Amino acid sequence: MSLRRASGLLMGxxxxxxxxxxxxxxxxxxQYPGQVSKGGKDTPELRAIAVLEWxxxxxxxxxxxxxxxxxxxxxxxxxxxxYLARPEPMAVFPEVEYELQQNGQPVxxxxxxxxxxxxxSWVGFGAxxxxxxxxxxxxxxxxxxxxxxxxAQSDVPVLHRKHHADDAPSSGSSGSGADAGGQxxxxxxxxxxxxxKTSSDNTDNSSTGTNAGNTSPATVGAxxxxxxxxxxxxxxxxxxxxxxxxSAGSGSxxxxxxxxxxxxxxxxxxxxxxxxxxxxxxxxxxxxxxxxxKLKRGKSSGDAVEVAPSLVGVPPDAQxxxxxxxxxxxxxxxxxxxWSNPDDEAKMKSALEDIARDALGLNPPPAPAKPTAKRAPxxxxxxxxxxxxxxxxxxxxQFRVFELAYGSGxxxxxxxxxxxxxxxQKFVTLxxxxxxxxxxxxxxxxxxxxxxxxxxxxxxxxxxxxxLADNRGELLFELRGANQRQxxxxxxLRGQAEQLFxxxxxxxxx
Numbered sequence: 001m002s003l004r005r006a007s008g009l010l011m012g013x014x015x016x017x018x019x020x021x022x023x024x025x026x027x028x029x030x031q032y033p034g035q036v037s038k039g040g041k042d043t044p045e046l047r048a049i050a051v052l053e054w055x056x057x058x059x060x061x062x063x064x065x066x067x068x069x070x071x072x073x074x075x076x077x078x079x080x081x082x083y084l085a086r087p088e089p090m091a092v093f094p095e096v097e098y099e100l101q102q103n104g105q106p107v108x109x110x111x112x113x114x115x116x117x118x119x120x121s122w123v124g125f126g127a128x129x130x131x132x133x134x135x136x137x138x139x140x141x142x143x144x145x146x147x148x149x150x151x152a153q154s155d156v157p158v159l160h161r162k163h164h165a166d167d168a169p170s171s172g173s174s175g176s177g178a179d180a181g182g183q184x185x186x187x188x189x190x191x192x193x194x195x196x197k198t199s200s201d202n203t204d205n206s207s208t209g210t211n212a213g214n215t216s217p218a219t220v221g222a223x224x225x226x227x228x229x230x231x232x233x234x235x236x237x238x239x240x241x242x243x244x245x246x247s248a249g250s251g252s253x254x255x256x257x258x259x260x261x262x263x264x265x266x267x268x269x270x271x272x273x274x275x276x277x278x279x280x281x282x283x284x285x286x287x288x289x290x291x292x293x294k295l296k297r298g299k300s301s302g303d304a305v306e307v308a309p310s311l312v313g314v315p316p317d318a319q320x321x322x323x324x325x326x327x328x329x330x331x332x333x334x335x336x337x338x339w340s341n342p343d344d345e346a347k348m349k350s351a352l353e354d355i356a357r358d359a360l361g362l363n364p365p366p367a368p369a370k371p372t373a374k375r376a377p378x379x380x381x382x383x384x385x386x387x388x389x390x391x392x393x394x395x396x397x398q399f400r401v402f403e404l405a406y407g408s409g410x411x412x413x414x415x416x417x418x419x420x421x422x423x424x425q426k427f428v429t430l431x432x433x434x435x436x437x438x439x440x441x442x443x444x445x446x447x448x449x450x451x452x453x454x455x456x457x458x459x460x461x462x463x464x465x466x467x468l469a470d471n472r473g474e475l476l477f478e479l480r481g482a483n484q485r486q487x488x489x490x491x492x493l494r495g496q497a498e499q500l501f502x503x504x505x506x507x508x509x510x
Contacts, residue, residue: 047072047469048080048091048325050124051462051476051487052100052110053311053318059108059128063311066110066124066323068092069476069487070467070501077467077489077501081122088115091325092124098323103463104334104473106131110323118312125310314480322463322476335464335473337403337410344438349399351440352414352430353391359428359447360418362392395419402464404473404492410434411492413461413475423450429459431475431490431497444490444497450482457481459488467501474500 049070056062068080068091080091092115100108108131112124138146311318339345357363394416402411415429431444448456457479464473467489479486479502488502 045072045469046327047467048096048098049465049467049476050080050091050098050323050325051478052098052128052321052323054128054321055311055315055318058319059130061128064110064125064128065118065311066092066098066112066126067487068122068124069503070489072467072469079503081503085122088124089122092122096124096325098325100128101322101324101463101465103336105332107321116310118310123310314485320462320478322465324465326469328469330466330469330471333466333471333473335402335404337401339401339410344434345401347438348401348410348412348432348434348440349414352399352412352432353394353397355440355442356394356414356416356428356430357392359430359445360394360416360426362394362418364389393419398461400461402473402475404464404475405471411475412440415459415461417458421450425450427458429461429477431492433492433495441495443492443495453480453482454484457485462487465489 048068049072051067051069052064053067054061054064068089071078071080071083071091073083080089082089084090092112094112094114096112098110098112099106100110109129110126111129112126114126115122115124117123354363395418397416398414400413402413403409404411410433412432412434413430414432415427417425417427419425426447426449429444429446430442432440432442435441446456446459448458458481460478460480462476462478465476466472467474467476472491475490475492475497477488477490479488484505486503486505489500490497491500
């Protein structure tokens, strides 16, 4: 099922709500003197954004689920978990197809087969399918060669003009591939050819009938024979059926096999009785009712509904990916940023790591300055300064660089946390951009700890996605608390990172 057809299903469900709104506004429209214009090319499209979560290998997950995030309808973002729920929301209707994306590149398809609720939130279950690969377009030379091969090996019959006796012989009639009438002989040696009956055939038939006694038994009853054309040794020949008197007169030594051969195998019907079956039911003779139920052994097939393996809770090895379902085709827009100087990326990452360590309290405080006392001059000895301590490690560090719009520059995202027990861990997420002087400008800083996740959840980056279908990317984050979570979209524009949309909170098991 293609994306266009899947999203068309979404639009078909939305038409019911639109029809209900038109019926309510019908009296007002009757009083309007103008004309209501129909939707044209500028009509807002329908676009659904979701997050696929799975465990196992990519492309062949052990268990998976699809969490709806937003639905773009009428130019406005709606909560995908509750939008047009009947009872499941429109974003997880069966047979809806999503395109899985990594950094803006399509990597697969996900078809929804059924939906259910987990801890009060709707999720969809389905199957991960690979992207269909397009066949390469053949070159003009290959097309020409294909046409030549098709003409040479074609089995389509070809009509030729009938040749008459008074027609002039063609130039190719004298060749080996032409018959007496000037028609070209077929190239297939096994193809039957029809010839016109000539007077020479009658002469041969009469001579064959008069010389029947001189003809060998191998050719008796074979009909007209053309000695000039009968040169095939494998050609079948008709023989006259020999009787017992003929075989006796010819002195043939062959005799039929005796019917009372003791070594000849004999097939006999088995007389073994069938085992008694208590639950056996004989069919009624003459019953032709196709809807009559029949009793059979074996397991019951039930309702024949295949249930996809579902993902429960939030396992520590669960992975996430953006999924998009759209009614229109959009060009692929990768979000990868290409650095003009590869050293700039390492410089920016190091600067963000220092800011993250300061936010987490991992950098040691500067040592206080010691008071200097006046002493007698002492001869100075050159000692190498002690090496600086290694920087504190950042656990589960994730660093991504995006180009959210063509020519918009780099957008940096770094997230990490400290080591230790879960209640004592600290989490940090930074959204930054380089300024005009090559320094790091922090646009958004999120710092929390394990004891206050319900008050201030941690931000976990999922990926960048075009949620508004305007060819500009937004950052999709998971806001994970201690017992609940949400998904939020952030738009980075004009040196600011603003929250564009946030879903309702859903609980999950820890």
